[in-house]
Amino acid sequence: MRHQLHRYFHKRLNHLWVKPVGYDTGIKIYNCVAKEKVPLVVRNKDCSSWYTCGPTVYDSSHIGHASCYVKLDILQRLLRDYFKINLVTVMNITDIDDKIINKSIQTKTPISEITQHYEKEFWEDVESLDLMKPDLVLRVTEHIPMIEDFVLELLNKGAAFKDEDGSIVFNIKEYGKLQNVSKANTGPAYPNFTLWKASKDNETNWNIKYPNGRPGWHTECSALASSVFGSTLDFHAGGDDLRFPHHENEEAQCCAYFSKSQWVNYWVHTGHLMQKSTKMSKSLQNTMSIRTMLKSCDSNTFRMMCLMSHYRKNMEFTPEFVNSGEKHLENYRNFLTYCKSVIDGKLNICINGDVLTKLLINSKEEIHKALCDDFDTAYCVKVLNNLINVTYKMINASRENLNRDLQGMLSLINVTNFVKHTVSVFGFDLDQTSVVKEESKDFDQLINILTEFRQNIRLAGLEKKNENLLQLCDGVRNNLNRIGIIVKDHKDKSIWYK
Template sequence: MTSNAAKWFPPAPTTPKPTLKVYNSLTRQKEEFIPAAGNLVKWYNCGPTVYDASHMGHARNYVTQDILRRIMEDYFGYDVHLVMNITDIDDKIILRARHQYLIDDLKKRNPLLNQELIDMTQDSWEKYLKGKVLKSIPSAELEAQSSHLAAQWQYVQARVLDPSWLQEALQRDEKFSMHITTLETSFSALEVARMQMNAGSSSETAAATLIDKSKDTLALVLDEELKHTVSDPAIFRSTAAFWEDSFMADMARLRVKPPTTLTRVTEYVPEIVTFIEKIIANGFAYSGEDGNVWFDKAAFDGAPTQEWKHEYAKLAPWSRGNKALLAEGEGALTSYSSKRSPEDFALWKASKAGEPAWPSPWGQGRPGWHIECSVMATDILGESMDIHSGGIDLLFPHHDNELAQSEAYHNNVQWVNYFLHTGHLHIAGLKMSKSLKNFITIEEMLETWTPRQVRLSFLLQLWNSRLDWNESLQTEVKARETALDNFFVQTKALVSEWDAAPTPQNGTWKYGKDEKDLAAELYRAQHTFRTALCDSFNTPQAVQALNDLVSYTNVYLKRGRSATNISSIRQVAGWITKMLRMFGLGEGSPQEIGWGASTSASGGEDVSADKETVLMPYLRALSTFRDEVRKKAMAKDPHSEFLELTDRLRDEDLVPLGVALDDQEDGKALVKLMPPSVLIKARDDKKALLAAKAAQKAAQKAAAAQQQLAKLEKGKLSPEEMFKPPNVPEGTYSEWDAKGIPVLDGKGEELSKGQSKKLAKAWEEQAKRHDAWLAHLSQREGQSKE
């Protein structure tokens, strides 16, 4: 530093920069996020078990995790290495592959409907009824009916209609309703098959239909009898590969970025064996005579390390000993004969007949569910990681078991620094469950929602809170999306027009108070946005900041095009575009305003930048010509046929082409490119509204005319006759004057002055009404002659 350098005072921030904090399931509170390796974030995300179609629960988890990843990478600027696994060895995959293989084989062996197939289906139906339904009903309740299955089935069907009875059954077995549906479907199929057999029908379609509708009952019987015949490893791998491809396709449709590294369990079996051997050597696992290897929870929990003590079930200590969760974590095919404690879990499972197998020191077997993640994450990310994520349903036992076995292997006490668990997804108030068949596949969902709307719906909810999927959510999402659509169409058209010809008519260079206020609003929104994301990725608050800025800017735009500073608009719309794309809600060039070239969320056609570049010069020339014709027509005659032609060009000719001419206050239309379907709907809605208003006006006019006519008709009666019979009762009056006003009552007595005055006043009023009636008749007669 030179001696003559000016003294410099470090600036003191008036508004501190927010610090990123995330909700950590390990501590159950928000913690400051501190990556262990500088700017590198090592992240492991539990992938899917691929045995069926991807559903809304998958969308909730993986789209949400994708949003968090994009925020970390594209907003906070971290270098993220995201590892995700594919579970392609699992009890569910084995059962699904085996069942499907046996069902397909049954179809091949029974190309035509036959009595043996019907008998077999009936037998499987009865076994399913006994094993899945009747066991959940108190025996005394059934004994009061009959020993015959048919009678007991009829009793169950009748009782299911009683909500309180059904609720009790569901408490005993949450899958009770699913079992009833399975039996009813198969029962109906059996009745149809018997009628077809009696009618002599034995088509290939009939046999396949019976098998398909009864596959859930048939598969259990077939598996029990024939599972030992399913030995080809390709059967299990092909099932997993098929559903993996399906999952990846669904994720691509939802615009979920691929992981940095993708791993599969089948590619890591040797490493898993080595990993288990070290856990055994460290004293935290044991092998049984049956070939299973178990994690020794008792040996691990409380065991000292160099830093601290090992602790089991850090994430969900309240779930320790939960038999249902522990059993679900082990899988339906696990053998427990060599297990020492209920809380011990399988690291390696001895393979039985009908299961894939790999060599190991403990015999032919396959990995347990939990061990795969520990091995693959360790291989890619090392002995610790910054983030581990997954659905909240994996909290216990999966993630707690992962932690235990990994810390047993590495002999450390914090294998993961931050656990991020996405919240449950509920449909119509009920937790979605594939096992209960209460789920919507991603393919089904995308029939009524666009990928953008799905992502936006998740952004409107906290990532770790419960999400209720219902119609009101879709209504809110569409309203938010429409507001952004309209904003982008308007601002994009203004910016595009200015770039084509920056003239005072297209905007102003002036940067006055309104522009300063708009800039201040932008800076407030940017600070609110950052504060929200730093608060454990509070995307609902961040999206609201964008919506508030859009609303404020729309008010500014109402001043009119000639009073709009395009540079200010470009800055606001550009930042909103950038943030939405950061969330994964659009794509395109960084300079382009709006969603980009992706499909419109409103279901309309793509409006690409290339299309705009090619068409806009021609459309502006056409619009300018129309502006001049319209201006001259309005000056001469507001109802000119030329003016009608300019309106027809705007409302009829250009709308189906996706071109909107938005007439402005300066007489020059703003040209916009929009999906034709959106424009057509807006035009038709406007027509319908105008027609409704016209009909209402006509109805009001008709009602007023009817009221006027009713009022005029009161004057039909001549005032000279109004006090004489039959217009008054006979004998009311006995003498009248020349005008017909009574002077004597019915008894011949003179009327009082008050009565006479009152009658005279009534006569004068009727005379006026009668004159009006005569005038009305005269006018109507004149109109009829014309």
Template sequence: MRQFLLIKRNLSHVCKLKPYKDTKWLMPDGNPTGIYIYSCVAGDRVPVILKDPTIATWYSCGPTVYDSTHIGHASCYVKLDIIQRILKWFFNIKLVTAIGITDIDDKIIKKSQQLKTDYQTIAKQYEQEFWLDMANLNVDKPMIIARVSEHINSIEKFIKNLIDSNMAYVVEDSSVYFDTSKYPLYGKLQQVQENGEPSDEFKRNKMDFVLWKGQKPGQPCWKTSWGEGRPGWHIECSAMVSKLFGSQLDFHAGGIDLKFPHHENEEAQSCAFHNTNQWANYWIHVGHLNLKDIKMSKSIQNTISIPSLLEKYSADTFRMACLLSNYKHPMEYSDDMMKMAQDIVMKIKFFLKDSNVYVNKTMSDRATYNYKLLNELQMTEERNLEALKADFDTATCVNSLLNLISSANTTIKLNKNEYCPVSVTLIANYVVDMLTKFGLKLVDSSEENISSSVVDTLVDFRHLVRKNAIQGKNKELLTACDIVRDRMKCVKIQINDSDTPSWIYVK
């Protein structure tokens, strides 16, 4: 216990936090995990402290299901999936995950009116499409899916509590507003700006925001003690999370565009409801995916659908691109960026195939231990764990893996007189373990449809012809081998020329 108190006493110094009196972030009571994460409230990295050292709660703001998901959404959910996997598989935290689905909203109602169909039909259609897209990107499905339409009673009780405690007020059209003048910590997540909502003439203060929207003709509505209407956007997440996880949440995640006003309003109304100064301990915000410095947005019709992405690149390639960028910062989507990620995935796949051939080749010499390689493996393992503790620095991990692979490739391809199957096998297993924990599959389903034995025969034959052509300096045969290699690329098979040739399926 004394040791824990000493650790906690020194955490602020380690994180370089602002003095306690000057920050609105409150250090939770509990058990330090050794992980540090950026806090927009503290403006710095802070220690991740959990009440139970092995259990954490996580809520993600999900989609408003009125249209198809695009790769801007995909980058957000893939990056959040990576962070969740890190917490679960590298730090052994039992993460209870939930996501909110907004299935009643102005945009859904507008779409239903345009298509002359029920709003629920619209919502169900696009939610199903969303889950299919997430599965194709290998994003784990949350344990709990909370749909707004299924939690109206909880939302009503939440709002009623705020009205009764004088933190919210009802106006003449039965809308309900949160009174920000009663909550002095408003602006905790981000410096506030004037917040314009529909029916602004009813507001007591410029920053007040709507909790419940009064009934409008021809729109879905529910009866409450103060009048008919439907939930406002911000109240939905607070009510559903409070029902699921109680008065405090460990991680709350979403895109950077949700930081204000959505997350700011969630924190304010939740703190008021639970009579606490901190509701979510750690806010995680993912940077935008941009196209040439322009935010991808449905409103300007510059989006790329997830099926369109996956026609051109694999889910592994897109996830590798996400791993190479910092989750907090904007990410620029381009063919150059995707091809760089694709090259890295290809390099890793070639290494895994080459290492398998190397370990199983016939050797007359006895195996030896390469202690230099084993030492580099150990240092890489330690370096990567520290990088993940430092706000989930996956880019450093990928770079370390590539350096380790280069060292192993030197032994496989250049050190002809040294046979080190143990060292190479351990490195290959570590690479696979790291990347599968990050969510890469490293095997494309399309690859299973290719007759491997036929491709193996062709690649081996080409290798023999090419080897003889090099020895005989036969330019015509070398040109023919190059033509075969290029034509194989057209059917998405990449051949790697080395002493022991290999091939992979590329998408």
């Protein structure tokens, strides 16, 4: 009875989601089986399992793939760096598939040449997007015997049967755990799917036991993931388009293989990348390669866009949203640079340290609550923006320039450290993302001279209420801003930063 009370059951139709036993992270995460947010419990905080469905390497990856992998990268970083969960991550590479075979036939190019080319390109894209590489990468063609053993075990258990053409087909008995599926939409019975495809005349034989052929797409991930993590997997991730039928079929196979009701404890699905409210996909021919995108939108801007949209929600890729991502990043960089100028003594201020400290504490609490609420990074961005804007106002409202306010300075340092730490957890290094220019000390001295001269003209304009002089000063400031030099005016002093 105690054991039953300790476990959490959620029933949907004939399916149960069972709350795992282990370390409660304090996070509530959406569960597609339970159809609601549930407690996130990992079996072992020091070694938690995460499997991501990798690419089918027959073509270039597009930015729809990028949005999925960047969002998953953000979640992994949060679990590792913020919640201190040690994830062991695995990804497969599908290097044998119908699409690859068809491309090989159409282009008269060997399969290995196609897959090696596009896998190399994929890892280059991973690096350009600043994604963490998986701890373990499993290529399908390197593990064919192990996948075959998985299929034959299902056949021996009576969970599969041999089809007329020699293929092995999974015999579906229960379906619709991850997504509601009506039998009325699928015929008199749920659609069986192929575990092992028998070879055709124009295909490669893998010289294995029975029969000659290759694994079905759904079976690849099931066999590979279970070969590493066994009968229970903490996280299994991919885009929302994989939830059905791919992940549905994976769960069905592994539950049958291990004779249990639940294989994956938490399925993690990211929303689609959209253009004009239409999903981006190769079949619709509305895709953009990652390399093309990075020519006009750098990787950090794209990451910021993913951060600004909840991982489960669809994201519209528009020039306006790209611009918004750029502005957010620039605002963070400018804020940190500006605060550094203040801390370095270029501008003496007097601010209410108690008020700023209270704001910082509230911001920390709000961000923690948001991250514990299904990783709501979009709300975290709003909290950071509010913290930055209020801090800006406090600095600019200061009228004390005679002595440095050390208590206020300490509060300001705490704010800047928190902002830097928070964005670093999301995968940003603002010191590296700023535009690097080849500049010498002479350049800095030149800007110092120009800024000081401009400030003297500005003060003269203010004293004599000369609008023409003030407009000229505004023009110099605006022109400097266009080349990345930010000038801020403060009573009797102006400061600049890059």
